[in-house]
Amino acid sequence: MTRWSWRMSVLAGAVAVLTLAGGGGAAAYWSAQAQVEATAAAASTGLVQTVQSTPLTVTYSSSLRVAAGAVTVQNTGSRGAAYSLSLSAASATSAGLPGAITVAAAVVASAAACTTTATLSGAQTGTASSFTATGTVAAGASVVVCLQTSMTAADVTTYGGASASLSVRTGLEYAAADAWRVSGAAVTFTQQVAQSQFVPDGTAMTCNDNNGWNLDLWFTEATPTSGISYRFFLARESTPTTRVAYSPATDPNPWWTAVQVAPGNASLQSYLSSANGAMGNTWLFVERSTAGSGGPWTQIAYGKFRTATLAEGLRTWCGWQ
Structure with missing residues (x-):
């Protein structure tokens, strides 16, 4: 074998080795890639x-x-x-x-x-x-x-x-x-x-509305005596615990327990125009103190009336509609 022939044989062997190595590497990469793609293709969601x-x-x-x-x-x-x-x-x-x-x-x-x-x-x-x-x-x-x-x-x-x-x-x-x-x-x-059912303390008041011109709400004083004080509050039907102080034209006393609600009463007008007041169904609450105006106070009665504006002006009636 000549020197040239021997060199060609060595080169051919080297090329063959490189080709196999390259081919093997390429095959390994393809196989791994194909496995990933096959797994993804086979997976499903639902x-x-x-x-x-x-x-x-x-x-x-x-x-x-x-x-x-x-x-x-x-x-x-x-x-x-x-x-x-x-x-x-x-x-x-x-x-x-x-x-x-x-x-x-x-x-x-x-x-x-x-x-x-x-x-x-x-x-x-x-x-x-x-x-x-x-x-x-x-x-x-x-x-x-x-x-x-x-x-x-x-x-x-x-x-x-x-x-x-x-x-x-x-x-x-x-x-x-x-x-x-x-x-x-x-x-x-x-x-x-659900709308909470409000149960007021005290006893229900009786009422006379005088055909809408003014009304009297009466409560009962169990033990009429001097030294008893009363105070009064109005509230909308839907918000009975949000109250506005009310001053009747004539203050009730233990022997005359009528709370007057008249359309022209300034305190009623103030309630109707306040943020917590409104026309319509209204609560009246009576609180009592036996220790003077400083309290402590106890609610003893409640009443219901309604207001509305007619052609004749503001009117008040007993009860709710």
Whole structure:
């Protein structure tokens, strides 16, 4: 073999080695890439949500202050995912009401286990203003989340007559990218608060309205004696605890207990034009002190009358309409 021939043989062997090494490296890269692409292509996402909105559609009252409904999150995808359950207020007739509705959520064994008396182990809590609970769900599996909402007795009184429209929706995230996120449609329901029943202290007053020109509301003094003082307040029917002081034209005394309400009375006119006064159904409250004008005071009677403006001017009648 000549020197030239020997060199060519060495070069050919070297080329063959380099080609194999390059080919092997290229094949290994392709195989790994193909495996990733094949896995992505084979993966799927999917969500089925079921919201028991009917038991969450509730009217809170002094005797009903908790509601509960199950939310089922089914992962129909081919890999595990993180779930989210969000509750928010779409609207409210009183701005503070959503924040007064406490929310608790926890996974339970079944929808039947989600009741108003269920103890939610490891519950995530917040308010209906904006609430989100999170967890995980395996591929092809479901989780049942019990959603409890509640109000305190004090807040039921504060927000009597108000209502809020609340929305629930769930979502799944398979990876940190939009293509790997799915969400269900929002399910909306309404929660209301019953108007609190106001029960006044004392006894009901009798009334004579003199055909609307003026009226006398009478209360009973159990033990007429000197040294007794009285004071009087007016309030709208809807806000009996927000009161305005009232001065009748003639002060009642333990032996003559009529409280006069006349259309021309300056104190009545002042009440009607005040921020806490209004035409229409009105409360009259009587407070009593046996220790002079310094009190202490005890409410002993209440009356009801109404005002309206006719062609002849302001008129007052016994009772409400």
